[in-house]
Amino acid sequence: MTASTIKLNTTTEDHHIARMAAVALGLTILENAIPSPLPGVKPGLANIVTLIVLSRYGWRVAAWVSLLRVVAGSLLFGNFLTPGFFIGLSGAVCSLALLALSQHLPRRWFGPVTHSILAAFAHITGQMLVVYLWLIPHAGIAYLIPIFATTALLFGTVNGLIAARFMEETSTPSIPQLDKLPDNIPR
Amino acid sequence: MYAAALQHIKPGDWLTLLLGSIFVVVLTLKLWSGDLADKALIRSGGKIFREVPLSRDQQIEVPGPLGISIITIQNRRARISSDPSPRQYCVRQGWLQQAGEIALCLPNQVSVELTGSRKKYDSLNY
Missing domain, CATH: 2.60.320.10 (N-utilization substance G protein NusG, insert domain)
Incomplete structure (x- = not known):
């Protein structure tokens, strides 16, 4: 028997998306190590990557990175197709939908902080919708909404600031290429 | 450090922050007012x-x-x-x-x- 290899033709953009999704995935894993007082209250650090990608490469690439992160992350944590996966997916889809609109806001006045806050609110809305319509169809979960909204505003602002700071510091190529590093750096 | 963080907030961002805060406060007052019976x-x-x-x-x-x-x-x-x-x-x-x-x-x-x-x-x- 001969070993068959499947070769996919990938473009430079594919590699770039994969690299960004991997960075987002790393932040997701990091974040899972932080204890949370209430399921759903998380900083959402991976969204920093989404924000940076959105501002540099546009919405399409940002959507790829964000959805790849959700699917690959669920495979890593073993919750693919579980309720938790659908809650996260719904949140990601809702925030991408809102980002598709908010990216057209004038850049002179609105920065990553605005996009981050709006996406955080959309994220929590998408999550609560799935929880209410599918998992807990009970009016009692309304009592948790203020907690989620407050954390969304807080972490949305913080993530937006981190993204803005990061974009300012590295306004030229996002990831240093190994072959372009100066020769005096030991490898 | 705070000044460095603040310079990344554009005028529109302040508006979003303000509206977001009002939204959260209104939501909290409405949902936690105790009007719903317990x-x-x-x-x-x-x-x-x-x-x-x-x-x-x-x-x-x-x-x-x-x-x-x-x-x-x-x-x-x-x-x-x-x-x-x-x-x-x-x-x-x-x-x-x-x-x-x-x-x-x-x-x-x-x-x-x-x-x-x-x-x-x-x-x-x-």
């Missing part, structure tokens, strides 16, 4: 029979002079689902949800009153 006070023959939280769905049987009234608690609402009274006014009143709402079955001397953290009325006269 307990049901069940009386029989003028005495308090039981006080039950609305958070758990259940059925309670309350004895009265005519027979047994059944009170159903479901989805943070309460109603009298069955009563031996001849005209069935309290049963037809349906679901009670807000604090201060009350259903009375006078012939069987059974009543259900919803209470919240804040009382809407000091007293009700019929």
